[in-house]
Amino acid sequence: MNRARAAASFVAGKTAKTTAAESKNQKAENNCRLPGDVFDDPVIMEAERIASWPQPKHSSIKDYKKKIIWLRAFIEDYPELDEHVRWQQALNGYSNSAQSFKAYKSALCWHLRGELRIRLDRLKALEPGDTGPVEFMQHVSVLTERLKTYHAVHEYQRTPVEPLDGFSMPVRGSKRGELKRISKSVKNWSGRMLMAVRRTKYLDAVRVMARIGCRPKELVTGVQIAMGTTGWYNMTVLGAKVTEIAGQPWRRISQPIKTLPRAWYQRLLKEGTFVVSVETVDGLRNQLQRASAKALPGLPFATAYVFRHSAATRLRDEGFSAEEIGALLGHSAAETQALYGIRAGGKRRKKPDKGVALRVEVPRTVRPLDRSGLKMINAKKGNLSPVTGK
Numbered sequence: 296m297n298r299a300r301a302a303a304s305f306v307a308g309k310t311a312k313t314t315a316a317e318s319k320n321q322k323a324e325n326n327c328r329l330p331g332d333v334f335d336d337p338v339i340m341e342a343e344r345i346a347s348w349p350q351p352k353h354s355s356i357k358d359y360k361k362k363i364i365w366l367r368a369f370i371e372d373y374p375e376l377d378e379h380v381r382w383q384q385a386l387n388g389y390s391n392s393a394q395s396f397k398a399y400k401s402a403l404c405w406h407l408r409g410e411l412r413i414r415l416d417r418l419k420a421l422e423p424g425d426t427g428p429v430e431f432m433q434h435v436s437v438l439t440e441r442l443k444t445y446h447a448v449h450e451y452q453r454t455p456v457e458p459l460d461g462f463s464m465p466v467r468g469s470k471r472g473e474l475k476r477i478s479k480s481v482k483n484w485s486g487r488m489l490m491a492v493r494r495t496k497y498l499d500a501v502r503v504m505a506r507i508g509c510r511p512k513e514l515v516t517g518v519q520i521a522m523g524t525t526g527w528y529n530m531t532v533l534g535a536k537v538t539e540i541a542g543q544p545w546r547r548i549s550q551p552i553k554t555l556p557r558a559w560y561q562r563l564l565k566e567g568t569f570v571v572s573v574e575t576v577d578g579l580r581n582q583l584q585r586a587s588a589k590a591l592p593g594l595p596f597a598t599a600y601v602f603r604h605s606a607a608t609r610l611r612d613e614g615f616s617a618e619e620i621g622a623l624l625g626h627s628a629a630e631t632q633a634l635y636g637i638r639a640g641g642k643r644r645k646k647p648d649k650g651v652a653l654r655v656e657v658p659r660t661v662r663p664l665d666r667s668g669l670k671m672i673n674a675k676k677g678n679l680s681p682v683t684g685k
Contacts, residue, residue: 338439339418345445346412351405362402365581378440379447386451395577396453407445414438473595474604475637480594485605488597491586499571500579501586502556503530504599507548508606508624510535511579511599517572522563527654528552534625543625549654607636615653617664622655628662 351359366385376384382403389395418434477484485505492498503509503518512535523529530548537544552560562569573579579599587596595601603624610620617629624632 336435338435338442339415342411342415342438342442345442346408346415348408356405359402359405361575361578362399363406365578366399366403379444382444382448383451386448393453400448400451404445404449407441407448411438411441411445414441470598470600470604471635471637473598474601474608477591477594477597477601478605478608478637481591484591484597485602487590488583488586491590492582495582495586497573497579497582499559500573501583501602502559503571504602504606506530506550506606507532508603509599510603510625511573511576513625514571514573514579514599515576517570519568519570520559520563521568522552523549526552528555528559528563532625536625541627543622543627543657543659545658546622546625547656548623549656551652554652604635604637607632610653611636618661619653619655621661622657623653625657626661627659629664630662633664 350356366382386396386400386403389399414434414437418431418438421431421434481487489498489501489505492501500514503514507518507530509518509532513532516533516535519529519531521529521531527549528551530550532546532548534543534545536542555563583598584596587594591597607620607624610623617632620635621627621629621632624635626632
Protein backbone atom coordinates (compact mmCIF):
# COMPACT_ATOMS: atom_id res chain seq x y z
CA MET A 296 0.00 0.00 0.00
CA ASN A 297 2.80 2.38 0.93
CA ARG A 298 4.69 1.40 -2.22
CA ALA A 299 1.66 2.23 -4.37
CA ARG A 300 1.25 5.61 -2.71
CA ALA A 301 4.95 6.39 -3.16
CA ALA A 302 4.85 5.44 -6.87
CA ALA A 303 1.77 7.55 -7.45
CA SER A 304 3.36 10.49 -5.66
CA PHE A 305 6.55 10.13 -7.78
CA VAL A 306 4.60 10.03 -11.06
CA ALA A 307 2.55 13.07 -10.05
CA GLY A 308 5.68 15.04 -9.15
CA LYS A 309 7.39 14.16 -12.41
CA THR A 310 4.31 15.13 -14.41
CA ALA A 311 4.15 18.45 -12.61
CA LYS A 312 7.81 19.17 -13.37
CA THR A 313 7.33 18.27 -17.03
CA THR A 314 4.27 20.50 -17.29
CA ALA A 315 6.15 23.38 -15.68
CA ALA A 316 9.12 22.95 -18.05
CA GLU A 317 6.85 22.83 -21.08
CA SER A 318 5.02 25.91 -19.87
CA LYS A 319 8.34 27.75 -19.45
CA ASN A 320 9.51 26.75 -22.95
CA GLN A 321 6.20 27.75 -24.48
CA LYS A 322 6.40 31.13 -22.77
CA ALA A 323 9.94 31.68 -24.08
CA GLU A 324 8.86 30.65 -27.58
CA ASN A 325 5.94 33.05 -27.47
CA ASN A 326 8.32 35.87 -26.53
CA CYS A 327 10.42 35.13 -29.66
CA ARG A 328 7.48 35.19 -32.04
CA LEU A 329 6.81 38.29 -34.11
CA PRO A 330 3.54 40.18 -33.83
CA GLY A 331 1.16 40.03 -36.77
CA ASP A 332 1.45 43.78 -37.54
CA VAL A 333 5.22 43.64 -38.03
CA PHE A 334 4.84 44.46 -41.74
CA ASP A 335 3.69 47.95 -40.78
CA ASP A 336 7.38 48.87 -40.48
CA PRO A 337 8.08 52.18 -42.36
CA VAL A 338 10.94 50.61 -44.33
CA ILE A 339 8.73 47.79 -45.57
CA MET A 340 5.89 50.15 -46.40
CA GLU A 341 8.22 52.42 -48.41
CA ALA A 342 9.66 49.41 -50.26
CA GLU A 343 6.15 48.23 -51.10
CA ARG A 344 5.23 51.65 -52.43
CA ILE A 345 8.24 51.75 -54.79
CA ALA A 346 7.95 48.11 -55.85
CA SER A 347 4.29 48.63 -56.79
CA TRP A 348 5.15 51.04 -59.60
CA PRO A 349 3.72 49.86 -62.95
CA GLN A 350 5.94 47.76 -65.17
CA PRO A 351 7.14 49.21 -68.53
CA LYS A 352 6.28 47.68 -71.89
CA HIS A 353 7.83 44.40 -72.97
CA SER A 354 10.00 46.12 -75.58
CA SER A 355 11.29 48.54 -72.94
CA ILE A 356 12.09 45.69 -70.55
CA LYS A 357 14.10 43.97 -73.28
CA ASP A 358 16.09 47.16 -73.84
CA TYR A 359 16.52 47.71 -70.09
CA LYS A 360 18.05 44.26 -69.65
CA LYS A 361 20.70 45.03 -72.28
CA LYS A 362 21.54 48.31 -70.59
CA ILE A 363 21.89 46.62 -67.19
CA ILE A 364 24.45 44.20 -68.66
CA TRP A 365 26.58 47.14 -69.74
CA LEU A 366 26.18 48.96 -66.45
CA ARG A 367 27.26 45.86 -64.53
CA ALA A 368 30.41 45.67 -66.63
CA PHE A 369 31.54 48.99 -65.15
CA ILE A 370 31.14 47.95 -61.50
CA GLU A 371 32.03 44.26 -61.31
CA ASP A 372 35.72 44.93 -60.65
CA TYR A 373 35.11 47.35 -57.75
CA PRO A 374 33.48 45.37 -54.93
CA GLU A 375 35.15 47.50 -52.24
CA LEU A 376 32.91 50.50 -52.97
CA ASP A 377 29.38 50.90 -51.68
CA GLU A 378 26.77 49.61 -54.08
CA HIS A 379 25.08 52.94 -54.68
CA VAL A 380 28.45 54.63 -55.37
CA ARG A 381 29.33 51.99 -57.98
CA TRP A 382 26.00 52.43 -59.74
CA GLN A 383 26.48 56.21 -59.75
CA GLN A 384 29.94 55.81 -61.25
CA ALA A 385 28.51 53.58 -63.96
CA LEU A 386 25.81 56.13 -64.77
CA ASN A 387 28.40 58.88 -64.89
CA GLY A 388 29.89 57.16 -67.93
CA TYR A 389 26.81 58.27 -69.87
CA SER A 390 26.57 61.80 -68.50
CA ASN A 391 27.91 63.23 -71.78
CA SER A 392 24.43 62.79 -73.29
CA ALA A 393 21.25 63.79 -71.47
CA GLN A 394 19.22 61.27 -73.48
CA SER A 395 21.60 58.36 -72.82
CA PHE A 396 21.91 59.24 -69.14
CA LYS A 397 18.13 59.32 -68.74
CA ALA A 398 17.71 56.00 -70.57
CA TYR A 399 20.34 54.17 -68.50
CA LYS A 400 19.07 55.69 -65.27
CA SER A 401 15.53 54.50 -66.07
CA ALA A 402 16.85 51.01 -66.78
CA LEU A 403 18.76 50.95 -63.51
CA CYS A 404 15.77 52.17 -61.47
CA TRP A 405 13.65 49.44 -63.05
CA HIS A 406 16.28 46.86 -62.12
CA LEU A 407 16.49 48.05 -58.51
CA ARG A 408 12.69 48.03 -58.17
CA GLY A 409 12.78 44.41 -59.28
CA GLU A 410 15.30 43.61 -56.54
CA LEU A 411 13.02 45.28 -54.00
CA ARG A 412 10.12 43.11 -55.14
CA ILE A 413 12.20 39.96 -54.78
CA ARG A 414 13.32 40.91 -51.27
CA LEU A 415 9.75 41.75 -50.24
CA ASP A 416 8.48 38.41 -51.52
CA ARG A 417 11.10 36.58 -49.46
CA LEU A 418 10.20 38.62 -46.42
CA LYS A 419 6.49 37.99 -46.75
CA ALA A 420 7.10 34.27 -47.20
CA LEU A 421 8.23 34.20 -43.57
CA GLU A 422 5.35 33.46 -41.17
CA PRO A 423 5.33 35.92 -38.25
CA GLY A 424 4.54 33.11 -35.81
CA ASP A 425 7.33 30.84 -37.01
CA THR A 426 10.16 33.40 -37.41
CA GLY A 427 12.38 34.85 -34.74
CA PRO A 428 13.22 38.54 -34.62
CA VAL A 429 16.89 37.97 -35.48
CA GLU A 430 16.20 36.32 -38.83
CA PHE A 431 13.47 38.82 -39.61
CA MET A 432 15.69 41.81 -38.87
CA GLN A 433 18.38 40.40 -41.13
CA HIS A 434 15.92 40.51 -44.02
CA VAL A 435 14.84 44.02 -43.07
CA SER A 436 18.48 45.14 -42.96
CA VAL A 437 19.09 43.90 -46.50
CA LEU A 438 15.86 45.54 -47.62
CA THR A 439 17.00 48.82 -46.04
CA GLU A 440 20.26 48.71 -48.02
CA ARG A 441 18.39 48.03 -51.26
CA LEU A 442 16.09 50.95 -50.52
CA LYS A 443 19.06 53.21 -49.84
CA THR A 444 20.64 52.23 -53.16
CA TYR A 445 17.41 52.89 -55.05
CA HIS A 446 16.94 56.37 -53.58
CA ALA A 447 20.60 57.25 -54.27
CA VAL A 448 20.24 56.24 -57.92
CA HIS A 449 16.78 57.73 -58.40
CA GLU A 450 17.90 61.12 -57.07
CA TYR A 451 21.26 61.10 -58.87
CA GLN A 452 21.71 63.87 -61.44
CA ARG A 453 24.26 64.50 -64.15
CA THR A 454 26.91 65.92 -61.84
CA PRO A 455 30.64 65.15 -62.09
CA VAL A 456 31.78 62.22 -59.94
CA GLU A 457 35.39 61.14 -59.56
CA PRO A 458 35.74 58.30 -62.09
CA LEU A 459 36.85 54.80 -61.24
CA ASP A 460 40.48 53.93 -61.87
CA GLY A 461 41.01 53.15 -65.53
CA PHE A 462 37.82 54.83 -66.74
CA SER A 463 37.89 58.25 -68.35
CA MET A 464 34.78 60.41 -68.19
CA PRO A 465 35.80 63.52 -70.18
CA VAL A 466 33.51 66.37 -71.10
CA ARG A 467 32.32 65.89 -74.66
CA GLY A 468 32.95 68.47 -77.36
CA SER A 469 32.81 68.49 -81.14
CA LYS A 470 33.88 65.31 -82.93
CA ARG A 471 36.48 67.27 -84.87
CA GLY A 472 37.93 68.68 -81.65
CA GLU A 473 37.95 65.25 -80.05
CA LEU A 474 39.79 63.76 -83.03
CA LYS A 475 42.33 66.57 -82.86
CA ARG A 476 43.00 65.89 -79.18
CA ILE A 477 43.25 62.14 -79.68
CA SER A 478 45.48 62.24 -82.78
CA LYS A 479 47.73 64.85 -81.18
CA SER A 480 48.22 62.76 -78.03
CA VAL A 481 48.38 59.26 -79.56
CA LYS A 482 49.73 58.82 -83.07
CA ASN A 483 48.38 55.30 -83.74
CA TRP A 484 45.19 55.65 -81.73
CA SER A 485 43.08 53.55 -84.12
CA GLY A 486 45.54 50.68 -83.75
CA ARG A 487 45.20 50.89 -79.98
CA MET A 488 41.43 50.78 -80.31
CA LEU A 489 41.68 47.66 -82.45
CA MET A 490 43.86 46.02 -79.81
CA ALA A 491 41.35 46.96 -77.10
CA VAL A 492 38.46 45.23 -78.92
CA ARG A 493 40.41 42.30 -80.38
CA ARG A 494 38.75 39.77 -78.06
CA THR A 495 35.21 41.09 -78.57
CA LYS A 496 32.57 40.59 -81.24
CA TYR A 497 33.02 44.23 -82.30
CA LEU A 498 36.51 43.79 -83.79
CA ASP A 499 35.33 43.57 -87.41
CA ALA A 500 32.97 46.52 -86.95
CA VAL A 501 35.83 48.70 -85.67
CA ARG A 502 37.96 47.57 -88.61
CA VAL A 503 35.27 48.70 -91.04
CA MET A 504 34.89 52.08 -89.31
CA ALA A 505 38.65 52.63 -89.33
CA ARG A 506 38.80 51.93 -93.07
CA ILE A 507 35.76 53.72 -94.51
CA GLY A 508 34.24 55.76 -91.66
CA CYS A 509 30.72 54.39 -92.03
CA ARG A 510 27.85 55.50 -89.78
CA PRO A 511 26.87 53.35 -86.76
CA LYS A 512 23.35 52.82 -88.18
CA GLU A 513 24.91 51.50 -91.38
CA LEU A 514 26.70 48.87 -89.33
CA VAL A 515 23.38 47.82 -87.82
CA THR A 516 22.12 47.21 -91.37
CA GLY A 517 25.38 45.47 -92.21
CA VAL A 518 28.41 46.07 -94.45
CA GLN A 519 28.99 43.39 -97.07
CA ILE A 520 32.58 42.26 -97.73
CA ALA A 521 33.08 40.42 -101.03
CA MET A 522 35.69 39.58 -103.64
CA GLY A 523 35.86 42.09 -106.47
CA THR A 524 37.82 42.21 -109.69
CA THR A 525 41.25 40.61 -109.82
CA GLY A 526 43.33 41.82 -106.90
CA TRP A 527 40.53 43.85 -105.31
CA TYR A 528 37.83 43.38 -102.71
CA ASN A 529 34.62 45.37 -102.20
CA MET A 530 32.82 46.80 -99.16
CA THR A 531 29.19 47.61 -99.91
CA VAL A 532 27.34 49.95 -97.55
CA LEU A 533 23.61 50.71 -97.53
CA GLY A 534 23.15 54.41 -96.76
CA ALA A 535 21.55 55.43 -93.46
CA LYS A 536 20.68 59.10 -94.07
CA VAL A 537 19.01 59.01 -97.47
CA THR A 538 16.15 61.10 -98.88
CA GLU A 539 14.83 61.59 -102.40
CA ILE A 540 17.39 64.29 -103.11
CA ALA A 541 20.16 63.80 -100.52
CA GLY A 542 22.51 61.03 -99.48
CA GLN A 543 23.68 57.92 -101.26
CA PRO A 544 21.36 54.87 -101.20
CA TRP A 545 24.44 52.69 -101.35
CA ARG A 546 28.15 52.94 -102.00
CA ARG A 547 30.77 50.40 -102.94
CA ILE A 548 34.35 50.96 -101.81
CA SER A 549 37.07 48.89 -103.47
CA GLN A 550 40.57 48.36 -102.10
CA PRO A 551 43.47 46.03 -102.98
CA ILE A 552 43.29 42.55 -101.48
CA LYS A 553 46.80 43.01 -100.10
CA THR A 554 45.35 45.50 -97.58
CA LEU A 555 42.91 42.91 -96.18
CA PRO A 556 43.33 41.67 -92.61
CA ARG A 557 44.41 38.03 -92.64
CA ALA A 558 41.22 36.87 -90.93
CA TRP A 559 39.08 38.59 -93.61
CA TYR A 560 41.16 37.12 -96.43
CA GLN A 561 40.82 33.57 -95.10
CA ARG A 562 37.10 34.07 -94.60
CA LEU A 563 36.65 35.37 -98.15
CA LEU A 564 38.52 32.38 -99.55
CA LYS A 565 36.22 30.07 -97.62
CA GLU A 566 32.86 31.85 -97.93
CA GLY A 567 33.25 34.21 -100.88
CA THR A 568 31.33 36.97 -99.08
CA PHE A 569 30.27 37.86 -95.54
CA VAL A 570 28.53 40.67 -93.67
CA VAL A 571 29.93 42.73 -90.80
CA SER A 572 27.19 44.08 -88.53
CA VAL A 573 26.32 45.00 -84.96
CA GLU A 574 23.07 44.39 -83.08
CA THR A 575 22.42 47.90 -81.82
CA VAL A 576 23.93 51.37 -81.97
CA ASP A 577 23.92 51.50 -78.15
CA GLY A 578 25.92 48.28 -77.93
CA LEU A 579 28.53 49.61 -80.35
CA ARG A 580 28.75 52.94 -78.52
CA ASN A 581 29.16 51.25 -75.15
CA GLN A 582 31.89 48.97 -76.43
CA LEU A 583 33.77 51.91 -77.96
CA GLN A 584 33.53 53.78 -74.65
CA ARG A 585 34.98 50.83 -72.73
CA ALA A 586 37.73 50.34 -75.30
CA SER A 587 38.55 54.06 -75.25
CA ALA A 588 38.86 54.03 -71.47
CA LYS A 589 41.48 51.28 -71.76
CA ALA A 590 43.31 52.38 -74.91
CA LEU A 591 43.06 56.16 -74.58
CA PRO A 592 42.94 57.00 -70.85
CA GLY A 593 42.33 60.65 -70.12
CA LEU A 594 41.24 61.38 -73.70
CA PRO A 595 37.79 61.75 -75.28
CA PHE A 596 35.94 58.60 -76.28
CA ALA A 597 36.72 57.40 -79.81
CA THR A 598 33.14 57.15 -81.06
CA ALA A 599 32.00 55.97 -84.49
CA TYR A 600 31.89 59.57 -85.70
CA VAL A 601 35.46 60.16 -84.53
CA PHE A 602 36.44 57.30 -86.85
CA ARG A 603 34.35 58.98 -89.56
CA HIS A 604 36.19 62.29 -89.13
CA SER A 605 39.47 60.39 -89.14
CA ALA A 606 38.67 58.74 -92.48
CA ALA A 607 37.86 62.14 -94.03
CA THR A 608 41.09 63.62 -92.67
CA ARG A 609 43.17 60.72 -93.96
CA LEU A 610 41.77 60.95 -97.48
CA ARG A 611 42.14 64.74 -97.51
CA ASP A 612 45.77 64.39 -96.43
CA GLU A 613 46.35 61.88 -99.24
CA GLY A 614 45.09 64.44 -101.76
CA PHE A 615 41.69 63.00 -102.64
CA SER A 616 39.17 65.49 -104.01
CA ALA A 617 36.17 66.76 -102.08
CA GLU A 618 33.87 64.84 -104.40
CA GLU A 619 35.71 61.56 -103.77
CA ILE A 620 35.66 62.08 -100.00
CA GLY A 621 31.95 62.95 -100.13
CA ALA A 622 31.24 59.74 -102.05
CA LEU A 623 33.14 57.64 -99.50
CA LEU A 624 31.20 59.19 -96.62
CA GLY A 625 27.86 58.69 -98.39
CA HIS A 626 27.11 62.32 -99.27
CA SER A 627 25.44 63.59 -102.42
CA ALA A 628 27.05 67.05 -102.16
CA ALA A 629 30.76 67.67 -101.80
CA GLU A 630 30.08 70.65 -99.54
CA THR A 631 28.96 68.33 -96.73
CA GLN A 632 32.36 66.66 -96.43
CA ALA A 633 33.85 70.05 -95.51
CA LEU A 634 32.28 69.57 -92.08
CA TYR A 635 34.39 66.46 -91.49
CA GLY A 636 37.98 65.97 -90.50
CA ILE A 637 40.78 68.23 -89.31
CA ARG A 638 41.49 71.24 -91.45
CA ALA A 639 44.91 71.93 -92.97
CA GLY A 640 45.25 75.21 -91.13
CA GLY A 641 46.47 77.14 -94.19
CA LYS A 642 48.90 74.42 -95.28
CA ARG A 643 48.77 73.21 -98.86
CA ARG A 644 47.49 69.69 -99.33
CA LYS A 645 49.79 67.37 -101.20
CA LYS A 646 48.89 65.99 -104.60
CA PRO A 647 47.06 62.65 -104.75
CA ASP A 648 49.25 59.72 -103.78
CA LYS A 649 49.02 57.18 -106.59
CA GLY A 650 50.09 54.49 -104.15
CA VAL A 651 46.89 54.86 -102.13
CA ALA A 652 44.47 52.67 -104.07
CA LEU A 653 40.82 53.41 -103.40
CA ARG A 654 37.78 53.37 -105.62
CA VAL A 655 34.28 54.51 -104.71
CA GLU A 656 31.13 53.78 -106.70
CA VAL A 657 27.85 55.55 -105.88
CA PRO A 658 24.46 55.70 -107.69
CA ARG A 659 24.13 59.49 -107.44
CA THR A 660 26.64 61.95 -108.81
CA VAL A 661 28.24 63.98 -106.04
CA ARG A 662 27.52 67.65 -106.61
CA PRO A 663 30.89 69.46 -106.84
CA LEU A 664 32.03 72.30 -104.64
CA ASP A 665 31.25 75.86 -105.65
CA ARG A 666 34.75 77.14 -106.32
CA SER A 667 33.75 80.43 -107.99
CA GLY A 668 34.96 82.48 -105.02
CA LEU A 669 38.31 80.69 -104.99
CA LYS A 670 38.72 81.29 -108.71
CA MET A 671 38.07 85.01 -108.23
CA ILE A 672 40.74 85.19 -105.51
CA ASN A 673 43.28 83.32 -107.65
CA ALA A 674 42.46 85.55 -110.59
CA LYS A 675 43.20 88.68 -108.55
CA LYS A 676 46.49 87.23 -107.33
CA GLY A 677 47.80 85.92 -110.64
CA ASN A 678 45.82 87.76 -113.29
CA LEU A 679 44.05 84.52 -114.23
CA SER A 680 40.66 84.07 -115.80
CA PRO A 681 37.92 84.40 -113.17
CA VAL A 682 35.91 81.79 -115.13
CA THR A 683 38.37 78.96 -115.55
CA GLY A 684 40.89 79.91 -112.85
CA LYS A 685 43.71 79.31 -115.34
